[in-house]
Amino acid sequence: TSSPLLAPLLTPLEFTILHTLSVAAKSTSYSPYSSFRVGCALLTSSGEYITGANVENASYPVTTCAERVAFCTAIVQGHRGFKAVAVATDTDRPASPCGMCRQCIREFCDLGIPVVMFDGAGGWSVATLEQLLPMSFGPEALGVTAQTGTAVAEKKE
Amino acid sequence: TSSPLLAPLLTPLEFTILHTLSVAAKSTSYSPYSSFRVGCALLTSSGEYITGANVENASYPVTTCAERVAFCTAIVQGHRGFKAVAVATDTDRPASPCGMCRQCIREFCDLGIPVVMFDGAGGWSVATLEQLLPMSFGPEALGVTAQTGTAVAEKKE
Amino acid sequence: TSSPLLAPLLTPLEFTILHTLSVAAKSTSYSPYSSFRVGCALLTSSGEYITGANVENASYPVTTCAERVAFCTAIVQGHRGFKAVAVATDTDRPASPCGMCRQCIREFCDLGIPVVMFDGAGGWSVATLEQLLPMSFGPEALGVTAQTGTAVAEKKE
Amino acid sequence: TSSPLLAPLLTPLEFTILHTLSVAAKSTSYSPYSSFRVGCALLTSSGEYITGANVENASYPVTTCAERVAFCTAIVQGHRGFKAVAVATDTDRPASPCGMCRQCIREFCDLGIPVVMFDGAGGWSVATLEQLLPMSFGPEALGVTAQTGTAVAEKKE
Ligand SMILES: [Zn+2]
Ligand SMILES: [Zn+2]
Numbered sequence: 001t002s003s004p005l006l007a008p009l010l011t012p013l014e015f016t017i018l019h020t021l022s023v024a025a026k027s028t029s030y031s032p033y034s035s036f037r038v039g040c041a042l043l044t045s046s047g048e049y050i051t052g053a054n055v056e057n058a059s060y061p062v063t064t065c066a067e068r069v070a071f072c073t074a075i076v077q078g079h080r081g082f083k084a085v086a087v088a089t090d091t092d093r094p095a096s097p098c099g100m101c102r103q104c105i106r107e108f109c110d111l112g113i114p115v116v117m118f119d120g121a122g123g124w125s126v127a128t129l130e131q132l133l134p135m136s137f138g139p140e141a142l143g144v145t146a147q148t149g150t151a152v153a154e155k156k157e
Numbered sequence: 158t159s160s161p162l163l164a165p166l167l168t169p170l171e172f173t174i175l176h177t178l179s180v181a182a183k184s185t186s187y188s189p190y191s192s193f194r195v196g197c198a199l200l201t202s203s204g205e206y207i208t209g210a211n212v213e214n215a216s217y218p219v220t221t222c223a224e225r226v227a228f229c230t231a232i233v234q235g236h237r238g239f240k241a242v243a244v245a246t247d248t249d250r251p252a253s254p255c256g257m258c259r260q261c262i263r264e265f266c267d268l269g270i271p272v273v274m275f276d277g278a279g280g281w282s283v284a285t286l287e288q289l290l291p292m293s294f295g296p297e298a299l300g301v302t303a304q305t306g307t308a309v310a311e312k313k314e
Numbered sequence: 315t316s317s318p319l320l321a322p323l324l325t326p327l328e329f330t331i332l333h334t335l336s337v338a339a340k341s342t343s344y345s346p347y348s349s350f351r352v353g354c355a356l357l358t359s360s361g362e363y364i365t366g367a368n369v370e371n372a373s374y375p376v377t378t379c380a381e382r383v384a385f386c387t388a389i390v391q392g393h394r395g396f397k398a399v400a401v402a403t404d405t406d407r408p409a410s411p412c413g414m415c416r417q418c419i420r421e422f423c424d425l426g427i428p429v430v431m432f433d434g435a436g437g438w439s440v441a442t443l444e445q446l447l448p449m450s451f452g453p454e455a456l457g458v459t460a461q462t463g464t465a466v467a468e469k470k471e
Numbered sequence: 472t473s474s475p476l477l478a479p480l481l482t483p484l485e486f487t488i489l490h491t492l493s494v495a496a497k498s499t500s501y502s503p504y505s506s507f508r509v510g511c512a513l514l515t516s517s518g519e520y521i522t523g524a525n526v527e528n529a530s531y532p533v534t535t536c537a538e539r540v541a542f543c544t545a546i547v548q549g550h551r552g553f554k555a556v557a558v559a560t561d562t563d564r565p566a567s568p569c570g571m572c573r574q575c576i577r578e579f580c581d582l583g584i585p586v587v588m589f590d591g592a593g594g595w596s597v598a599t600l601e602q603l604l605p606m607s608f609g610p611e612a613l614g615v616t617a618q619t620g621t622a623v624a625e626k627k628e
């Protein structure tokens with residue numbers, strides 16, 4: 001947790017909780033086709049944690065990745081600001097979000113948000129969204145005001 | 158609520174709650190691109206209600222429909238049995254789930270599950286999954302034991 | 315080829331060509347993840363045949379099914395009218411298009427279009443789009459003029 | 472066409488053809504929902520050019536982007552090696568592929584492949600796949616031999 005990139009963005013406690021929750025979320029995965037479990041945990045601007053896991057389908061393109069499950073859950077709960085994304089897999093080395101999920105993160109987060117990737121062996125790495133999806137295309141390209149960087153929306157539920 | 162199809166499957170109270178929750182879920186939609194709000198409510202075998210709404214993206218194919226948001230939320234919470242699906246829109250006549258969502262429902266529900274569709278004008282209609290997605294393709298085609306019709310899984314969270 | 319449903323819609327020769335082409339298209343599948351090959355052939359209103367096969371991806375939701383590959387190919391070639399869809403798999407019994415592909419067919423075809431499904435053992439079955447995706451939601455729900463039933467568009471290439 | 476990045480990878484003629492074809496492909500787009508036309512042209516290792524455009528759907532997630540239409544077309548034609556990807560839009564500044572499409576490119580291309588982005592005003596920019604999708608996840612993570620960097624496969628049609 002001594003990454004120079006993370007230090008100003010996350011406290012050690014936040015990092016530890018993101019680690020614990022994203023790893024735990026792996027056990028909620030429904031992945032009978034790939035047997036590739038992914039857990040995700042989000043930290044919202046208001047200090048809440050929201051988790052998700054991959055939910056596969058016999059028709060592969062109908063699958064929803066862990067990151068998108070977590071973001072969709074958060075969005076329908078009214079959250080509009082995020083401080084960090086954490087992803088956990090069973091791989092030997094940290095696995096990054098797929099491109100489709102990077103695009104989902106792009107819709108709702110500032111480019112500087114840290115994405116922390118935990119592997120199954122105790123290792124981790126971190127990158128900002130800007131590093132993972134440079135030169136990106138987002139809501140503003142279609143005339144929609146970006147949702148990023150705002151305070152948490154009034155929760156609607 | 159006097160549909161002969163629904164009578165043996167849902168109580169009037171369950172129907173009313175599904176109506177109320179799916180309509181309320183519309184207000185949690187993130188749909189700046191289509192302005193087409195959809196709310197969804199699921200009734201699980203254990204008697205819990207889980208909601209979702211559509212979450213769009215500047216890259217349209219990265220959008221997740223309301224039904225899939227609700228099912229993914231339920232699945233990662235450990236639910237594996239469902240009694241009913243309700244969908245609510247602002248349209249004049251009841252709108253049905255898109256084909257992609259029918260396939261998602263297929264992964265997790267018995268063919269006889271009722272899908273209740275509420276419009277924005279007080280009307281509704283109902284159809285079973287088998288009626289909405291006949292001759293369907295599911296987990297068993299890929300050698301995966303279908304998740305449908307089982308008791309609710311022990312919740313993992 | 316004596317199906318009462320097909321007789322007025324397809325000639326025996328058209329049926330035979332659709333069979334041959336959809337089966338042949340299976341060999342063009344890129345499906346290292348599922349090992350589930352699908353071939354598709356379309357007959358356009360102008361009498362042309364267009365084929366496709368499933369193209370999978372390490373990120374499963376990025377997969378494109380055979381039917382959508384065929385339709386996208388046809389659409390960008392300028393076709394806007396279709397007479398039949400054929401799908402071929404290696405299964406023991408005819409496999410139908412997934413819900414996502416039924417929705418794609420819905421965008422571009424009349425509800426009466428026949429979808430012929432060929433299995434790997436010489437059998438086949440047929441259903442209309444209306445039978446496969448009843449109570450469907452299409453372009454008109456979003457104020458877009460449906461592309462179906464029109465003459466073939468002037469080809470743009 | 473004097474980019475130091477492109478010089479060793481594409482000849483001026485190849486660049487010009489990619490420009491012309493990707494811009495022309497925009498007119499084959501089916502995009503009544505977003506009115507955002509995208510054209511794509513691929514240059515294969517064998518020197519062929521393959522084009523695509525975005526094909527939208529009333530159910531937004533059923534949309535297929537231009538890049539994926541082009542790659543799926545190429546793959547089912549048997550191509551397995553690519554030299555360049557070109558994308559053209561009507562925007563004022565060059566628009567990059569969405570994350571989902573970057574993941575599709577990742578399945579079939581070397582990390583060093585140039586992606587050239589043409590805007591609607593005569594401008595362009597270029598980036599390699601590695602720059603657009605760093606720390607990426609591909610076929611090898613699931614035990615599948617990457618298709619990239621190989622000679623063109625024997626065409627199957
Ligand atoms: Zn993903
Ligand atoms: Zn849907």
Ligand SMILES: [Zn+2]
Nearest residue numbers: 379412414415
């Ligand atoms: Zn499909």
Ligand SMILES: [Zn+2]
Nearest residue numbers: 536569571572
């Ligand atoms: Zn895309």
